Amino acid sequence: MSGLYIHIPFCKNKCIYCNFYSIVYRKQSATEYINILKKQLSNLNQNFSTIYIGGGTPTILDFLELKALLYSLRKFIKNANEITIEANPESLNVDKVKLFIDEGVNRISIGAQSFNDKKLERLGRMHSSYQAKTAISLCKKYGFKNINIDLIFGVFGETYPIWKKDLLEVIKLAPSHVSIYMLTYEKNTPLYKQLQKKLILQMDEELVVKMYKFAINFLEKNGFCQYEISNFAKRNYFCQHNINYWENNPYTGLGPSAFSYNDGVRAKNISCLKEYIEKVKKNENFIAFSEKLKPIRRAKETASLKIRTIEGIDFDWFYKKTGFDFLVLEKEALRMLIKNRLIRYRICNDPAKNKLKVGICLTKKGLLFSDTVSAALL
Numbered sequence: 001m002s003g004l005y006i007h008i009p010f011c012k013n014k015c016i017y018c019n020f021y022s023i024v025y026r027k028q029s030a031t032e033y034i035n036i037l038k039k040q041l042s043n044l045n046q047n048f049s050t051i052y053i054g055g056g057t058p059t060i061l062d063f064l065e066l067k068a069l070l071y072s073l074r075k076f077i078k079n080a081n082e083i084t085i086e087a088n089p090e091s092l093n094v095d096k097v098k099l100f101i102d103e104g105v106n107r108i109s110i111g112a113q114s115f116n117d118k119k120l121e122r123l124g125r126m127h128s129s130y131q132a133k134t135a136i137s138l139c140k141k142y143g144f145k146n147i148n149i150d151l152i153f154g155v156f157g158e159t160y161p162i163w164k165k166d167l168l169e170v171i172k173l174a175p176s177h178v179s180i181y182m183l184t185y186e187k188n189t190p191l192y193k194q195l196q197k198k199l200i201l202q203m204d205e206e207l208v209v210k211m212y213k214f215a216i217n218f219l220e221k222n223g224f225c226q227y228e229i230s231n232f233a234k235r236n237y238f239c240q241h242n243i244n245y246w247e248n249n250p251y252t253g254l255g256p257s258a259f260s261y262n263d264g265v266r267a268k269n270i271s272c273l274k275e276y277i278e279k280v281k282k283n284e285n286f287i288a289f290s291e292k293l294k295p296i297r298r299a300k301e302t303a304s305l306k307i308r309t310i311e312g313i314d315f316d317w318f319y320k321k322t323g324f325d326f327l328v329l330e331k332e333a334l335r336m337l338i339k340n341r342l343i344r345y346r347i348c349n350d351p352a353k354n355k356l357k358v359g360i361c362l363t364k365k366g367l368l369f370s371d372t373v374s375a376a377l378l
């Protein structure tokens, strides 16, 4: 399993809570960037099981730019199982959706975030709830079977009924996958500054927890299986690209700010489009930093990532993957996490091997403190 990630660093404007690397779309920069990607893709000679075009906002690219990008991805698309593109409702149209389907994109992830116009406005989103619903219907109409809807909760000014209504709307739209994210206040964002200046009030923590718990129960009652702390899907629609990431498998990232992980080396590309383009043009190094991880560090990272999944860590799987005995490697962390009821032992039947699978997974309390658990295992 190996993934390819392509970062499209353009947006219509910047949402106040966002700390991903993206800049406002300009035709000239986009054309230049697509040419750079074409060059990089033509030099890549390997197969990927998953491809993920993310951002930024990939659909802010115009039809011809998207077409050029997808043409240069053809040799990879034909060998991949899952090809995802992220889309924002305001920049999706019939021609783009048809192009995606024709070029073999088989999964679309729509940044709806909410179906409440006031909540969308507060987040600085550029679309209305009507546009989000229309975009989802369009994807269905033209043949997308695998559709993810992204939602945000815990937004200042949001109420419990607004969140319930968002989830209800999602069920009505019947996607195959739902991702829910709690709003975080990242440093260097306008939102963080507003919070510092006390212009907005952070939502009560208990209410946010109540919202998360409600979402888990509600989505499960409506046929979605929670397979990771933020991700829910219908059977056979788990996101393979993200599973690859949580299993600490290799991936290659193209574009400014993208990460790669190959042969135990973690690397991050320069977070500046202009510099990135210049470096690639001159065949210079565009990596901002890289680190060769020692086997023990790789094993701990695997533990820290895989614990986010609901199935957790199977000890046999972990040993085969890393060469380390989980119970020995994580002895101290395990003791603390079990004492605090953040993880529990998990024993289940493995019918394929006719034996018991033994491992650990997050408890219900652990789901709420998954960052603490991941950090403890690192």
Ligand code: SF4
Residues within 6 Å of the ligand: 010, 011, 012, 013, 014, 015, 018, 019, 020, 022, 055, 056, 057, 088, 111
């Ligand atoms: S559209 Fe997405 S990537 Fe762009 S600014 Fe908003 S949250 Fe960030």
